[in-house]
Amino acid sequence: MSSEDEVVSDCEVVRRTVTEFFMNPCLRITADLSFPQGETQKGSDGAFVQFAVSVDPDGNLIDIKYRSTSCAALVAYAELSGERAIGRAAVEAFRIDTATLTEWLPGVPDYKQGRARLVVQALWSAVARALESRVVTRE
Amino acid sequence: MKVAYIFATTGHTVSYKLARMILPQLEEDRHGVDVVGMFFFEDNNYVLLDGNPIGERLVKQSQEKGFLVMGCDQCCYEREIADKLFDGIPIGCFPDLYAALEGNPPDQVITL
Numbered sequence: 343m344s345s346e347d348e349v350v351s352d353c354e355v356v357r358r359t360v361t362e363f364f365m366n367p368c369l370r371i372t373a374d375l376s377f378p379q380g381e382t383q384k385g386s387d388g389a390f391v392q393f394a395v396s397v398d399p400d401g402n403l404i405d406i407k408y409r410s411t412s413c414a415a416l417v418a419y420a421e422l423s424g425e426r427a428i429g430r431a432a433v434e435a436f437r438i439d440t441a442t443l444t445e446w447l448p449g450v451p452d453y454k455q456g457r458a459r460l461v462v463q464a465l466w467s468a469v470a471r472a473l474e475s476r477v478v479t480r481e
Numbered sequence: 482m483k484v485a486y487i488f489a490t491t492g493h494t495v496s497y498k499l500a501r502m503i504l505p506q507l508e509e510d511r512h513g514v515d516v517v518g519m520f521f522f523e524d525n526n527y528v529l530l531d532g533n534p535i536g537e538r539l540v541k542q543s544q545e546k547g548f549l550v551m552g553c554d555q556c557c558y559e560r561e562i563a564d565k566l567f568d569g570i571p572i573g574c575f576p577d578l579y580a581a582l583e584g585n586p587p588d589q590v591i592t593l
Contacts, residue, residue: 360558387576413574414555451564451572454554 353425360449363418368425370417371407378475380468383460389413391420391460393468397432401473404429408464415454419443419461427465435469438462485518485549485587488525494593495521495528500535507542517587518549520578526552529566540567549581 353368375394382392391410398404406424410416423443427435443458444450450457486503488494506512519539521529528536529552543550554572557563563572571577 359561360563361555361561364555364558387580414558418558449558449561449564451566453571454563 357421357425360414360418360447363421363447364414367417367421369407369421369428371409373409375407375409377405377407378468378472380464380466380471383464383467385456385460389416389457389460391416391464393420393424393464395427395432395435395465395468395472397469397472401432402430403427403432403435403469406468413457415450415457416460418447418450419458420464422447423461423465427469432469432473435465438465482514482589483517483585483587484514485520485582485590486516487590487592488519488521489523489592491524495525495535498593499528499539504535504538504542507546508538514589516546516548517585518551518578518582519543520549520551520553521556522553523556524560526556526560526562526566529557529570530562531565531567536567540570544569551578551581 355366357363377394377396379394384390389411393408396405406428440458444455552572557572
């Protein structure tokens with residue numbers, strides 16, 4: 343998956359910067375996550391993120407949601423990772439790593455890029471959980 | 482007395498109140514209080530851009546006197562300067578500010 347790959351997302355807002363992702367979240371919810379959830383990843387400062395993903399019979403990620411604290415970089419990384427993963431084979435989500443995320447989203451200071459690690463771990467955890475349980479969502 | 486400054490308004494907040502009043506007094510060791518922190522909102526964050534002459538004086542004072550200088554993270558992301566600030570000057574939100582000041586809390590917070 344490269345930065346040039348087509349992005350498949352329900353979000354109609356074009357988002358490129360931290361602020362654009364933060365101000366226009368498409369995948370973030372405040373309610374409880376209702377489908378297979380990954381582990382909550384927590385930072386030392388109380389920040390957290392948790393993903394839930396839904397996989398179709400063909401093994402594609404058809405829905406991604408997450409809940410998180412309101413840190414701008416955390417939300418931006420979560421939105422970006424979900425935007426890039428949704429609609430693709432679930433296993434491709436494991437190709438989104440910390441280096442990839444930080445490369446895709448420039449402008450975040452080095453010492454804030456630990457937020458990307460939290461997001462990646464949370465996303466991987468949710469995808470792994472969904473693949474393990476092999477929950478199938480039918481239209 | 483220990484004081485923290487919050488630069489919340491724009492206008493002459495940085496160019497005048499900081500650069501012409503507070504900084505000279507700090508440089509002359511006659512400000513009259515111990516500054517423990519400064520936090521910058523909105524366009525005031527541009528003073529923290531690496532190379533800004535007022536910012537250079539501010540960073541020098543913060544290093545010499547050991548006080549915190551922090552930019553509002555959302556303000557910096559919005560202006561796309563978050564990764565372009567002076568080395569060692571962090572950005573953060575309220576929890577980061579409170580945590581940073583926890584070990585040396587101010588007696589007064591002055592909002593400018």
